Amino acid sequence: MTPSSSSQLSPRGLTTCHECDLLHRLVPLAPGARAYCSRCGALMYRAAPGGVDRALALALTALGLFLIANLFPFLALNIEGRVEQNLVASGVLALWRNGMPELAVLVALTSIVFPLLMLSGLLWLLAPLKLGRRAPGSAAVVRVLNAIGPWTLLGVFLLGALIAFVKLQDLAAVIPGVSLYAFAGLMLAVTGAVTSFEVGLLWPRVGPAPAPGLVAGTTAHEHALVACHACTLLVRIARRSRDGAHAHCPRCASPLHGTRKQDSLTRTWALVLAAAILAIPANVYPVMTVIRFGQGEPSTIVSGVVHLVAEGMLGLALIVFFASVVVPGLKIALLVYLLLSVQRRSPWRPRDRTRLYRITEVVGAWSMVDIFLVGILAALVNLEALATITPEVGATFFAGVVVLTMFAAHSFDPRLIWDHAVVRS
Numbered sequence: 001m002t003p004s005s006s007s008q009l010s011p012r013g014l015t016t017c018h019e020c021d022l023l024h025r026l027v028p029l030a031p032g033a034r035a036y037c038s039r040c041g042a043l044m045y046r047a048a049p050g051g052v053d054r055a056l057a058l059a060l061t062a063l064g065l066f067l068i069a070n071l072f073p074f075l076a077l078n079i080e081g082r083v084e085q086n087l088v089a090s091g092v093l094a095l096w097r098n099g100m101p102e103l104a105v106l107v108a109l110t111s112i113v114f115p116l117l118m119l120s121g122l123l124w125l126l127a128p129l130k131l132g133r134r135a136p137g138s139a140a141v142v143r144v145l146n147a148i149g150p151w152t153l154l155g156v157f158l159l160g161a162l163i164a165f166v167k168l169q170d171l172a173a174v175i176p177g178v179s180l181y182a183f184a185g186l187m188l189a190v191t192g193a194v195t196s197f198e199v200g201l202l203w204p205r206v207g208p209a210p211a212p213g214l215v216a217g218t219t220a221h222e223h224a225l226v227a228c229h230a231c232t233l234l235v236r237i238a239r240r241s242r243d244g245a246h247a248h249c250p251r252c253a254s255p256l257h258g259t260r261k262q263d264s265l266t267r268t269w270a271l272v273l274a275a276a277i278l279a280i281p282a283n284v285y286p287v288m289t290v291i292r293f294g295q296g297e298p299s300t301i302v303s304g305v306v307h308l309v310a311e312g313m314l315g316l317a318l319i320v321f322f323a324s325v326v327v328p329g330l331k332i333a334l335l336v337y338l339l340l341s342v343q344r345r346s347p348w349r350p351r352d353r354t355r356l357y358r359i360t361e362v363v364g365a366w367s368m369v370d371i372f373l374v375g376i377l378a379a380l381v382n383l384e385a386l387a388t389i390t391p392e393v394g395a396t397f398f399a400g401v402v403v404l405t406m407f408a409a410h411s412f413d414p415r416l417i418w419d420h421a422v423v424r425s
Contacts, residue, residue, distance in 0.1 A: 011026035011027065011028060011045075011200075011204070011205035011206065012026055012205075012206055012207075012209075013025075013026055013206050013207030013208055013209050013210075013234075014026065014207040014208055014209070014210060014214070014216060014234060015044065015045070015205065015207045015227070015232065015234060016219075016220040016225065016227050016234060017037040017039065017040060017042055017044055018042065018044075018227065018415075019037065019040050019042040019354055019357075019414045019415065020037060020039050020040040020042065020219075020350070020354065020414070020415060020417070020418040021219040021220050021221050021259075021415045021418060022037060022038070022039045022040075022216075022217070022218075022219055022418075023214075023215070023216050023217065023218055023219060023220055023223075023225075024037065024038065024044065024216050025210070025216050026045075026205055026206070026207060029045075029046065029047035030047065031047050031048075031049045031050070031051075032046075032047065032048075032049040033046065033047050034046040034047075039351070039418075040350070040351055040354045040414075040418070041351065041354070041355075042354070042358075045198070045200065045205060045232070046198055047198075047200070048195065048196045048197060048198045048200075048201070049196070050196055051201065052126055052129045052130055052201055053130070054192075054196045055122065055126055055193055055196035055197040055201075056123075056126040056127065056129075056130055058189050058190075058192040058193035058196055059119055059122040059123050059126060059189075059193040059197075060123070061185075061189045062119050062186055062189035062190045062193055063119050063123065065182045065183075065185045065186040065189055066115065066116060066119060066186055068178065068179065068182035069088055069179045069182040069183040069186050070087065070088050070089065070112065070179070071087075071179075072087075072177060072178045072179040072182070073085045073086070073087065073177035073178070073179055074086055074087055074088050074090070074161070074177050074179040074180055074183070075161065075164070075165065075174060075175070075176060075177055075180060075376070075380055076174070076175040076177060077168060077171075077172050077173070077174055077175075077380050077381065078172055078173040078174075078175060079171065079172035079173070080172075083175075084380055084381070085177070086376070086379045086380050087179065088111065088112065088157075088179060088183065089108070089112060090376075090379035090380070091107055091111075091372070091375025091376045091378065091379045092104045092107050092108045092112070092375065093379065094375060094378040094379035094391075095107060095374075095375050095378065095391060098378060098390055098391050100391055100395070100396060102396060102399070103371060103374075103375070103391065103395060103396060103399055104375075106371065106399055106403070107371060107372060107375050109151065110151050110152065110153040110156075110157070110368065111153060111154070111157040111372065114148045114151050114152045114153075115152050115154055115186070115190060117144065117148055118145060118148060118149070118152050118190065118194070119190065119193075121141045121144060121145045122145070122193055122194070122197060124141055125138055125141055125142070125197070125201075125202065126197065126201075129201055129202070134202060138202055138230075138252070139230040139231060139249075139252035139253060139254045140230075140254075142199060142202070142230045142231075143229060143230050143254060146229060146230075149194070150361070150365065150406065150410065151365075151406075152190070153365055153368055153372075154183070154186060154187040154190060155187050155191075156365055156366055156368045156369050156372060157183075157372045158183055158184060158187055159319075159366075159369050159372075160368075160369045160370075160371075160372030160373040160375075160376060161180060161183070161372070161376055163316060163319065163320065163369065163373050164373055164376045164377055164380070166313065166316055167308075167313075167316065167373075167377070168377075168380070168381070170311065171381070199230070199231060199232055202231070203231040203232070203233070203251060203252065205232065206233070207233070207234040208225070208234055208236075219418075220234065220259060221259040221260070221415070221419075223236070224236055224237055224238070224259065225237075225259070226247075226256050226257070226258060226259050228249040228251070228252060228254050228256060229254060229257065230249065230252050230254040231249060231251050231252040231254070233249055233250075233251045233252070235247070235249055235250065235256060237256060237258070237259075260413055260415060260416065261411065261412075261413040264411060264412060264413040264416065265339060265342065265343065265412075265416070267411045268335065268339060268408050268411045268412045269339055271404050271405070271407050271408035271411060272332055272335045272336060272339070272404075272405070272408045274400075274404050275328075275332055275400070275401045275404035275405045275408065276332055278397050278398075278400040278401045278404065279328060279329070279332070279397075279401050281393075281394065281397040282301070282394055282397035282398040282400070282401050283300065283301055283302065283325075283394075284300065284394070285300065285392065285393050285394035285397060286298030286299055286300050286392040286393075286394050287299065287300060287301055287304070287370065287374060287391070287392055287394040287395040287398060288304075288374050288377065288378070288389055288390060288391050288392055288395065289389070289390050289392055290381075290388075290389050291388045291389075291390075298392055300394060301320075301324045301325060301370070301394070301398065302325070304320065305317050305320055305321045305324075305325070308320065319369075320369075320370070323366050323367050323369045323370065324367060324369075324370045324398070327363050327364065327366060327367045328364075328367050328398075328401050328402065328405060330363070331360050331363065331364050331367075331405045331409070332405060334356050334357075334359065334360050335360055335405070335408055335409065335412065337356070338353060338356065338357060338360075338412065338417070339412070341353060341417070342416045342417060345419075345420040346420065347420050347421055350417045350418050350421045353417050354414055354417055354418075357409075357412065357414045357417070360405075360409045360412075361409050361410075364402065364405050364406045364409055365402075365406060367398075367401070367402045367405075368399075368402050370395070370398060371395060371398065371399050371402070374391045374395050375391070377389040378390060378391050
């Protein structure tokens with residue numbers, strides 16, 4: 001039976017929620033419908049509309065737009081007759097030339113490399129499916145796509161470009177290039193391709209059949225069941241090795257990682273504390289220096305916001321303040337609260353605490369807008385005596401805060417919130 005035909009079978013058996021671990025019966029879904037956990041409200045699985053055809057068309061469209069976005073001019077700056085153009089990759093080169101290779105690598109990965117890997121992986125999976133076959137190494141490719149998905153920050157990069165566009169209006173005439181429009185289309189096409197693809201196209205959704213004791217409403221942990229991160233199959237592991245060490249999925253051969261993330265609390269605490277420490281120099285040291293006609297001074301995150309307010313750009317100031325100050329601080333505070341509540345075995349409102357965890361996952365990446373903004377400005381404004389913008393060490397510390405908080409959110413296991421819940425729906 002081919003993957004494309006097997007994926008049309010009605011799902012059967014049991015599956016588990018990846019956020020609260022509750023077992024549910026698999027039910028057939030209409031195209032475009034989604035199945036949510038009855039206890040915590042997490043999205044469990046969906047029936048992507050359009051199947052392989054829609055996902056493949058969007059992935060191919062995105063690949064074409066990716067080439068245009070990276071080969072043609074992105075923005076141009078015209079100041080007193082002198083024109084400076086840049087590409088998407090120009091920010092990477094500018095950061096590297098200014099002695100910040102760590103920022104250059106981060107920007108390159110999140111705005112160029114990971115989006116290209118995402119598209120390549122989708123095409124690797126979808127093209128054979130169109131012919132009724134499963135691509136070799138499908139499980140490994142799915143695992144890679146799952147890993148790089150949160151770090152593919154096309155929308156954040158585009159927001160940074162739009163902020164740069166507005167910020168430079170008082171300096172010179174800013175000319176959008178064809179690449180900017182292609183990049184906007186690329187963001188939409190990649191989002192559509194990712195949401196149109198789901199693992200049910202590769203492997204049918206099946207799970208263990210209900211049995212005495214093994215019923216919907218109990219947890220996978222109680223029965224030593226773990227869900228494969230690639231094909232979602234529920235697999236029983238030996239109770240004496242709940243960490244899943246040396247266990248592999250019998251269907252796709254992916255490694256299994258246990259009923260709970262190993263050392264989740266310890267690793268999350270370490271990452272959160274490291275981020276909190278880096279937040280101090282990130283806000284004290286300047287993130288960039290703006291020199292215009294020989295005058296200027298280094299600017300911190302807060303002083304940059306104050307300058308935008310003074311220039312009458314209140315909306316832009318609020319965006320930068322929220323992304324650069326509120327979001328990192330809020331994410332650290334929420335993670336600390338979640339860690340303390342789990343360690344105290346709190347049974348209080350687990351569904352609401354799970355929602356707070358989802359907030360930490362969603363908002364954290366948007367703080368990267370400041371790093372993208374610094375890279376774009378440094379590449380675009382390099383007009384020697386007329387105007388220059390150079391990145392400063394504060395940007396490196398701030399990037400560290402963003403990266404560490406994202407890792408912290410990924411290392412925290414939300415199922416721990418429910419281990420001491422009083423009521424189970």
